[in-house]
Amino acid sequence: MTTPDIAARRVLGACAALMVGALTLTACGGDASADNGDGKGGKTSAKTSTAKIVISAKDGSTGASINATGVKVSDGKLTDVKMTVAGSGQAVPGAVTADGSSWKPKGQLERGTKYQISATAKDGSGRTAAANSIFTTVSTSNSFIGTYTPDNGATVGAGMPVSFTFDKAITDKKAVRSHITVTSSSGQQVVGHWFGAQRLDFRPQEYWKAGSKVTMKIDLDGVQGANGVYGVQKKTVTFTVGRSQVSTVDVNTQTMTVVRDGKTLRSVPISAGSPEHTTYNGQMVISEKFTQTRMNGSTVGFGGEYDIPDVPHAMRLTQSGTFVHGNYWYDKGNPPFGRTGTSHGCVGLADVQGAQGATTAKWFYDNSLVGDVVIVKNSPDKTVAPDNGLNGWNMSWSEWTAGSDA
Numbered sequence: 184m185t186t187p188d189i190a191a192r193r194v195l196g197a198c199a200a201l202m203v204g205a206l207t208l209t210a211c212g213g214d215a216s217a218d219n220g221d222g223k224g225g226k227t228s229a230k231t232s233t234a235k236i237v238i239s240a241k242d243g244s245t246g247a248s249i250n251a252t253g254v255k256v257s258d259g260k261l262t263d264v265k266m267t268v269a270g271s272g273q274a275v276p277g278a279v280t281a282d283g284s285s286w287k288p289k290g291q292l293e294r295g296t297k298y299q300i301s302a303t304a305k306d307g308s309g310r311t312a313a314a315n316s317i318f319t320t321v322s323t324s325n326s327f328i329g330t331y332t333p334d335n336g337a338t339v340g341a342g343m344p345v346s347f348t349f350d351k352a353i354t355d356k357k358a359v360r361s362h363i364t365v366t367s368s369s370g371q372q373v374v375g376h377w378f379g380a381q382r383l384d385f386r387p388q389e390y391w392k393a394g395s396k397v398t399m400k401i402d403l404d405g406v407q408g409a410n411g412v413y414g415v416q417k418k419t420v421t422f423t424v425g426r427s428q429v430s431t432v433d434v435n436t437q438t439m440t441v442v443r444d445g446k447t448l449r450s451v452p453i454s455a456g457s458p459e460h461t462t463y464n465g466q467m468v469i470s471e472k473f474t475q476t477r478m479n480g481s482t483v484g485f486g487g488e489y490d491i492p493d494v495p496h497a498m499r500l501t502q503s504g505t506f507v508h509g510n511y512w513y514d515k516g517n518p519p520f521g522r523t524g525t526s527h528g529c530v531g532l533a534d535v536q537g538a539q540g541a542t543t544a545k546w547f548y549d550n551s552l553v554g555d556v557v558i559v560k561n562s563p564d565k566t567v568a569p570d571n572g573l574n575g576w577n578m579s580w581s582e583w584t585a586g587s588d589a
Contacts, residue, residue: 231312232311235312236303238300240316243318247298249291250417253286254300261304263301268296283304302315326412327349329348337423340427341427342390342556346384349381376575386576388580391424392424394424428441430558439451454525455530455531456524456564462526467500467572470499471498472499472553473499475493475538477494478494478497499572504528506529508544530559
């Protein structure tokens, strides 16, 4: 039998347990920003930082930009940003702006790579905010990139086009073309032309004006070039047109006349293609220069007819193998240079083995720039195709502009 005192104690114990439980529930269910007593009957507010950090690449995202990824903060200043290659911990250098509002990597990120960013900032009251993101940049399979010529800072001849070759076929040509702009200090209109799905060239109607500065702005980062394939490039390239030099090869007379800025520098004897292997007609642009190079006929469809390991003073005119180059093996039993064509389609100049000495070929090599124009006329061959080398000048302006987005 239970006495009244014992029963009363049990009831009090149960009430105490209920009160403790109620207090526990209140504490667990409380809000981090809820008001709390200050012990003096008043209330205080535990506020969070007003600084808001935004990492451009969201946590867990794929396809992040390799150019535009960075960190920004509003209502505060960044105090620390660390970026690493996820897994390896390799640091990615970067810098916070002087006003503390943003941070970005110093260089372009790698494609298809996982990175981690950890950032902290403080608001005007010194309260700290933090943000983190682990993300992966756009993969090589889901992006495209274009190699281009000329390079930034180059000085080129007046015939040099801007030429892009993309590593993937482009189906939205208008979108890609419209995100590359080429302008000249000369004020010349510059228009792009597509050669197939992977090559895009730009040029004015006439050769570039001598001394002009050309600026190419590439803004392809995030531009969809084909289904599920996006650009990754964002940069500005500038080059200078040094002067206007046009050299005309007359196959009838076996001579080449070199004219610079309207003045004839020199007329020299040449050896053009033989009757069996004629030289293309048309306007051709020097795209590469080699003090010496190997020329093997088997690489351009001539079988084993020739293989010369040290062709001197070679300047490429077409991708199919047409060069202006020195010739030291000219058969001395033949008439001298300037009397007959003996090459396999190239334009030969008198030279010596080893690319030494004051020869005609060396003079022309030293006086030529990548981008200079060589015109061949009166050859029995056809006109060179506009996309065989950097030779779009062989296309009329109406044809050129018609291929801007086609």
